Amino acid sequence: MQHRKMADLAKSAGQDPQLLLRRPRGQAVYPHLEAALQSIEQGESLLVSFSEDQDCDPSFIDETLVKLAQKLIKGEFGERGLALTGLNEGIDLSLSSTLTLRRDDARKLKEDFKVNFLIFDNPPSSGRLPATDWKVAGQLEQSLEEVLQLLSRRESLTAADLVKELDLEISSASMRLKRLHERHLVRRQYQTLSTGREFVYSFWL
Amino acid sequence: MLNPTRTIFVPNVLNGECHYVEKFYDEIVAAPKATLYKLDLRRVSFIKPYGVIALANGVRLLYERSQNKVELINITPQVHSYLERVNLFSDESTPTFCQTAPETIWARSGKSLTVLELMPLHNEEVLDSITRRASTIFTNHLGKIAGSLVVMVLSELCTNVLLHSGDTSGTILIQKCPLSSNSNVSCVRVAVSDLGYGIRETLSRKHPHLDRPAKAIEAAFDGISSRESERSALGLRSVAQWAKERGGHIWIRSENAALLHNSQSPELISDLCYVPGTQVAVEFRVPVEVETDLS
Numbered sequence: 001m002q003h004r005k006m007a008d009l010a011k012s013a014g015q016d017p018q019l020l021l022r023r024p025r026g027q028a029v030y031p032h033l034e035a036a037l038q039s040i041e042q043g044e045s046l047l048v049s050f051s052e053d054q055d056c057d058p059s060f061i062d063e064t065l066v067k068l069a070q071k072l073i074k075g076e077f078g079e080r081g082l083a084l085t086g087l088n089e090g091i092d093l094s095l096s097s098t099l100t101l102r103r104d105d106a107r108k109l110k111e112d113f114k115v116n117f118l119i120f121d122n123p124p125s126s127g128r129l130p131a132t133d134w135k136v137a138g139q140l141e142q143s144l145e146e147v148l149q150l151l152s153r154r155e156s157l158t159a160a161d162l163v164k165e166l167d168l169e170i171s172s173a174s175m176r177l178k179r180l181h182e183r184h185l186v187r188r189q190y191q192t193l194s195t196g197r198e199f200v201y202s203f204w205l
Numbered sequence: 206m207l208n209p210t211r212t213i214f215v216p217n218v219l220n221g222e223c224h225y226v227e228k229f230y231d232e233i234v235a236a237p238k239a240t241l242y243k244l245d246l247r248r249v250s251f252i253k254p255y256g257v258i259a260l261a262n263g264v265r266l267l268y269e270r271s272q273n274k275v276e277l278i279n280i281t282p283q284v285h286s287y288l289e290r291v292n293l294f295s296d297e298s299t300p301t302f303c304q305t306a307p308e309t310i311w312a313r314s315g316k317s318l319t320v321l322e323l324m325p326l327h328n329e330e331v332l333d334s335i336t337r338r339a340s341t342i343f344t345n346h347l348g349k350i351a352g353s354l355v356v357m358v359l360s361e362l363c364t365n366v367l368l369h370s371g372d373t374s375g376t377i378l379i380q381k382c383p384l385s386s387n388s389n390v391s392c393v394r395v396a397v398s399d400l401g402y403g404i405r406e407t408l409s410r411k412h413p414h415l416d417r418p419a420k421a422i423e424a425a426f427d428g429i430s431s432r433e434s435e436r437s438a439l440g441l442r443s444v445a446q447w448a449k450e451r452g453g454h455i456w457i458r459s460e461n462a463a464l465l466h467n468s469q470s471p472e473l474i475s476d477l478c479y480v481p482g483t484q485v486a487v488e489f490r491v492p493v494e495v496e497t498d499l500s
Contacts, residue, residue, distance in 0.1 A: 023364075024368075093353065097446060097447070101428070
C-alpha cells in the first residue's frame, strides 16, 4: 500500500494543507491526487491520509476523492485501489454527507452510485486486518458488508470459500465478490490453486 | 421637497425567527427618501446574529439612498453593548455610528458569549483567516466535531458570497450561546449576507428558466449550479442536512423570496419586500464537550 498525505498533495498544488475547503481548491488538488494513484503499480493501492487538525468540506471531497473514485470504478486506472486513513470526526461527517447527497442525486437520475471508501483507523501493516480497525464509508448492502467482514479475518477468499462459509450458491458467492471488486474495495488476482485456476480476492494491503 | 432627516423606528423583531425580521426590512424599504437617516432602537430588547446582519444591511441600503452614514439612537444598554461587542460600529462595510459609547464594554472572552464578530468578506485570504479563527474558537469551546461543523458551514456559505455575489462587502457573524432549556447544549448561529446579484441572476445565466427568485432558491437547494461542471452543488444541501440533524434550520433569503429548511417540510415564501443579494441564517445545536476560557 502506497501512502500519501492529503496535506502534501495540497501543498504540491499550492493550496493550504489544513483548510481543505471549497471546490476550486479541490479542483487544484485533483491532478496531484490522480497522479499519485497513477504512480503506483497495478495491483497496488493508494492510502490517502488526513490529520487531526485538518478541515475538509463536501465540495472539496467531491472534487477530489469522489471524482477519483468514480473514475476508478469506471476502470480508468486499471487494477488499483484507494483507501483512506486518519479521518477526524469533521472529515468523516463531510465524507458521509457527500456520499449521501451524491447517492440521492444518482437515484433521481435513475443511475447507480457505487462509490465506497475503505477507511482505516491506522495505516494497516500486514495482510490481515483487525476486525474493528476499519469501516466502509458510503452505503453498502449488508450482503457485501458481510463478505468484507469475513475477508478481514482471512488473508484471501475465493468464491468456493464463500460458499462454505456462508452457505451460498456458487453464483451468489461469485456475484458478491465481483460486486466488491467492481467498487475497488477488494483486489482480485487470477491464481493457480490446488483446485485449478480461479479468482482470489483480498484486501488492498 | 426632500426630507433632510428621517427617523425609522425599528420594531422588536431582530431577535425573532427569521421571517419576523421581514418587518424590519419592510420598514427600511418603505422609508421615504431623506438626506439623513436615523434608526431608533428603543423598542429593540435583544438581537440575534441574523438580526445584526439585517441591521447592517438596512444601514447599507439607507446609506446608498442618502450617501450619509446612518445614526443609531436610543439603543438600550444591553443591545448597545452587544452591538459594540460584535463590531457593528467598527465594521468598515457598515456605515453607521452612535453618538454615545455603550455604558458597559463586554470583555472579549468566551465565558459569557462566544462570537466571531461581524466581518467583511473581501476575498479568499480573508475567508481563510476567518475560518482559522472560527476553528480555534469554536473547537476550544464546543469540541472538534462542532468546530468542524462551524468551519464547513462557514466555508460553504461564504464561498457562495465570494464566487457568485459580486459583493466585496458581504458579511458574516457567528455566535454560540447556551440553550436556555439545557445548559449541556449550545446553540450555534451563523449569519452570512451579501447585497449582490442574488441567486436568480447567478443561476439564470446558465439556466434561463430560473427567472424568479423563489424558483432560483429552490433550484439552488436541488443542487443546480452556475458552474460549467456538471457536478451538482452540495454546499447548501449539506448545510441543511447538518442543521436539521441537529435540531436546527437554514433560512435563505434572496431578493423577494425565502426558503426555510427545518425538521418539517421545506417552506417557500414569496412576495417579500425586495432586498438585493442573499442572506442566510443557519442554526444548530451541539452538546457542550469542552469549555476553555481563552481570555
